[in-house]
Structures are given as structure tokens and as C-alpha cells.
Amino acid sequence: MSNNIKQYLADSDLLLNAVGEGIYGFDLQGNAVFINPAASAMTGWDSNELLGKNIHEYHHHSHADGSHYPASECNIYGTLKDGVSRKVAGEVFWRKDGSSFPVEYTTTAVYKDGQIIGTVAVFRDVSEQHAADLALRKALAEVQNLTNELQRENTYLISELQQQWSGEGLVGKSMSFQQLLQQVEVVAKTDSTVLILGENGTGKELVARNVHRLSPRCDSALVKVNCAAFTDNLLESELFGHEKGAFTGAIDKRKGRFEIADKGTIFLDEIGELSLSAQSKLLRVLQEQEFERVGGNKTIEVDIRIIAATNRDLSKMVEEGTFRMDLYYRLNVFPIAILPLRERVEDIEPLCQTIITKLNAKLNKQIKAISNKSLKAFKAYDWPGNVRELQNVLEHEAILSKSDILNVNHRSLRPVRKSIKLGSMENAERVHIMAVLDQCSWRVGGATGAASVLMLPESTLRSRMKKLGIKRPLINTAR
Numbered sequence: 001m002s003n004n005i006k007q008y009l010a011d012s013d014l015l016l017n018a019v020g021e022g023i024y025g026f027d028l029q030g031n032a033v034f035i036n037p038a039a040s041a042m043t044g045w046d047s048n049e050l051l052g053k054n055i056h057e058y059h060h061h062s063h064a065d066g067s068h069y070p071a072s073e074c075n076i077y078g079t080l081k082d083g084v085s086r087k088v089a090g091e092v093f094w095r096k097d098g099s100s101f102p103v104e105y106t107t108t109a110v111y112k113d114g115q116i117i118g119t120v121a122v123f124r125d126v127s128e129q130h131a132a133d134l135a136l137r138k139a140l141a142e143v144q145n146l147t148n149e150l151q152r153e154n155t156y157l158i159s160e161l162q163q164q165w166s167g168e169g170l171v172g173k174s175m176s177f178q179q180l181l182q183q184v185e186v187v188a189k190t191d192s193t194v195l196i197l198g199e200n201g202t203g204k205e206l207v208a209r210n211v212h213r214l215s216p217r218c219d220s221a222l223v224k225v226n227c228a229a230f231t232d233n234l235l236e237s238e239l240f241g242h243e244k245g246a247f248t249g250a251i252d253k254r255k256g257r258f259e260i261a262d263k264g265t266i267f268l269d270e271i272g273e274l275s276l277s278a279q280s281k282l283l284r285v286l287q288e289q290e291f292e293r294v295g296g297n298k299t300i301e302v303d304i305r306i307i308a309a310t311n312r313d314l315s316k317m318v319e320e321g322t323f324r325m326d327l328y329y330r331l332n333v334f335p336i337a338i339l340p341l342r343e344r345v346e347d348i349e350p351l352c353q354t355i356i357t358k359l360n361a362k363l364n365k366q367i368k369a370i371s372n373k374s375l376k377a378f379k380a381y382d383w384p385g386n387v388r389e390l391q392n393v394l395e396h397e398a399i400l401s402k403s404d405i406l407n408v409n410h411r412s413l414r415p416v417r418k419s420i421k422l423g424s425m426e427n428a429e430r431v432h433i434m435a436v437l438d439q440c441s442w443r444v445g446g447a448t449g450a451a452s453v454l455m456l457p458e459s460t461l462r463s464r465m466k467k468l469g470i471k472r473p474l475i476n477t478a479r
Helices: 002-010 013-018 037-043 055-059 075-082 127-146 151-166 175-188 204-213 232-240 276-288 314-320 325-331 345-363 372-380 386-400 422-439 458-468
Strands: 022-026 032-035 086-094 100-112 115-125 194-197 222-226 265-269 290-292 299-301 305-310 334-337
Touching (some): 075 100, 075 115, 100 127, 175 334, 232 276, 276 325, 314 325, 345 386
Antiparallel strands (some): 290 299
């Protein structure tokens, strides 16, 4: 069996040695039969020192707190026993020098003729991500500690942000919206990459603009690229520019969006629509901050801050093989999730007030308010188009209105959702909690965990998860 797994890995030796993630291959006895250079570089153990050995005893023997980690409980060896693939976070590997580093890894069984002949573990060092999480938790803790003493200053900050955002029609009083403002304030002061997640019409571009506006780069350009608006060839030219004669129609040299955004911020909207080819080209810029124009050979270096946005589930796309894992990790440094309007109905009333004020100026109207009946209907409606749909409905009704009180024709809305029964309420709660957990990489506690996003004590969330039967899913990637 050992020779079988060795031969299996030898067939892919060139590829496995070239990737940036650490890769181990194990035979059925749990001994290492393959170690790629990236694994050796991360652990400090030369492959010759570990081949044929039980790697768990060398650098997976203890938990992060130093307590013993029995080999019988090791997830890697667990896959050898049951063939179930696992995705593991929250563990550490120990280097040869005695230090440790946090890892995330996946384990996949290797089969031949229907029988398990070994397993492969792919891991990566997440020290930078943990450091960013720690810095964020520290920053949020400092904000929390100062809340009572600096209530006026914090209120003023929120007021200023609300004023700026209200000019674009995005306001709110819900706890999730207030937390969004705090997230924007915290991350804006850094140069970290931001990934904005939310349905269409929730205001992802507005969040991106405010991150840039509050950042040290605010005096430089914010350059937007809609990744879904170009073919692969056109996108490459749009992002990186081209030299004269690089292709038919290239009559002049042209700078690309990355070059224009130098010293500023680039906003990559609809990042989930990129092809794999375009993702590869983008990854190099994110890693190296350099590129060549199409048709050129001169390397151009840039200093840019990346903000990306998508309405798609990138982690699911990674599992499906339609989005590069390494690009996903590069982008997902600081995710900001914007809840859909139907999940923050407290914000509908202030949104209506702000939008009506803008419409009065635009349409030369004197509308004072929206009727209670219309507001009640708005709060019962699902708003599939979110804030953008709300703006459109209000503008349509304002144009037709001859009164200073806006009464919305319910035909302007799609069918109002029916009353929710108890069973479906629990199902809706289950779906919502699982969606937030997925956005938070299934972290329950901590400043960036699901409990914080849901504004619940961690113990309460865990209790609800237990009652609703919510468990972290196992990702089976075995073939």
C-alpha cells in the first residue's frame, strides 16, 4: 500500500512541488511518503528528516496551549480510517525550532480500485490572518472600552458617517447598520484588503467609497472596475493598460486602471464574475503589486489598496473549482457583510425619510412623509432589490403623487409575503444563522465571529445553534 500512495504522488510530483501550500502524503500506517518544499519551508523540517516517520509526533503533537494532542484524535489520521475529507482550522503545527504557527488544512483520502491507499493533507500558514484578526479584536476592544467615556465623540462620528451616507440614500438605525459603520471606521485606517459581501442593491459600492474616504489614501484616486463588464482580453487591457500596436485597434499607448489607481484605492466590483484566467492575472498584482502592460515587457510597480465586492458565495465557488483558493484568501482579509433590507426592517423608515427629502429636491415636490399604511406594507415586503428597489418605488410614487403625504400603490410592490408560521420562522432563523456563520468562516465567538455580527452573547448563539440543530458541515472532497 505504501508504494501505491508513493506512485500516486510521484505522478503529480512536479505540480505538487510547485504550489505554495504545504502538502503531505501518508500511507495507511500514517507515515509520511511525500513532503513538498513548501511544507519543509514552513516547518523547518527537511523532507529527509520526516519521510517514513509519524509526522504527528514531530510537529502536530500538541495544541496551541501546549496540551497533548493524541494521534488517535488527529483529523489527518481520522481520514485514513474513515475516508471522510475534513477542513480544519484552529490548530497549530510546531516547527523544528520549537515555535508554532496557526494552520488551516484539508485532508483527502486517496483511493485505488475502491480501496483507501493513503491520504493527502494540504495546509497553509494563517499567521498573517490571525495577526489581522488579533489587531481587529484589539481595535474593537479599544472602541468598546472608550464607548462610555467618549460617547459624544462616538455619537459625532456616527452622525458624520450617517450624514455622508444619507446623501447617497443609505441610512439606518438598526444594530447591524451601526456595527457596519464601526467596521468601516476600523478598517479604513488600515491598508488591509476589504471584501464587501451583500446582495444586489444593498450599497456595496457606497461602503467601498466610505472606506476610501476615511482612509489615509482619501486624497488619491478611487478607481472602480466592474469585473463583469469586460471579456477576458478587454479586462486585461482595462486593468493593466496596453502598448501601441499590442492588438488590433491599439493605436496608442494606454494606462490601465491599476496604474491610474497608484497611491490610491481600486474597487473591484463583482469580483466573483472573473474567469479563472483573469483571476490568475489579478493574483499576481495582489501578491507583487506589479504587472506589465499588454504588449509590453516593462514591469510597472504600483502602491494600491484593494477593495473587492461580490453578491456571490466565493467560498462555495472555491469548493466548486470556479474561484482560486489563493485569490480568495488574498481578498478575504477583512470581510464586511451587508445584510439585505428584509433583515433590517428598522432601517426602512429612516431610509424613506432620506430618500423623500432627495426626491423633493429632484422632482420639485413638497412631500412631507409617507403614510403609516404604506410604511407597514414596506416592512412586510421582501425587497429583493434592496435599497435600490426602495429608491425606485419611492421615486415612481413621488412622480405620481399629488399629496404631501405619500400613499404607495401596493401594485408597485411584488406580492407581499404571507404570514410566517412557527415552523417556518425557525427555519428562517436557521437559514439566517447559517448564512452569517458561513460569512464568518464558522467562527462563533470573538470580535469577527457570528455572535458579534448577530449582536448576541456567544452562549446564546451556541444555545440557539444546538436547539436548531446547526452544525458545521464537513466538506467531502474525496474522488
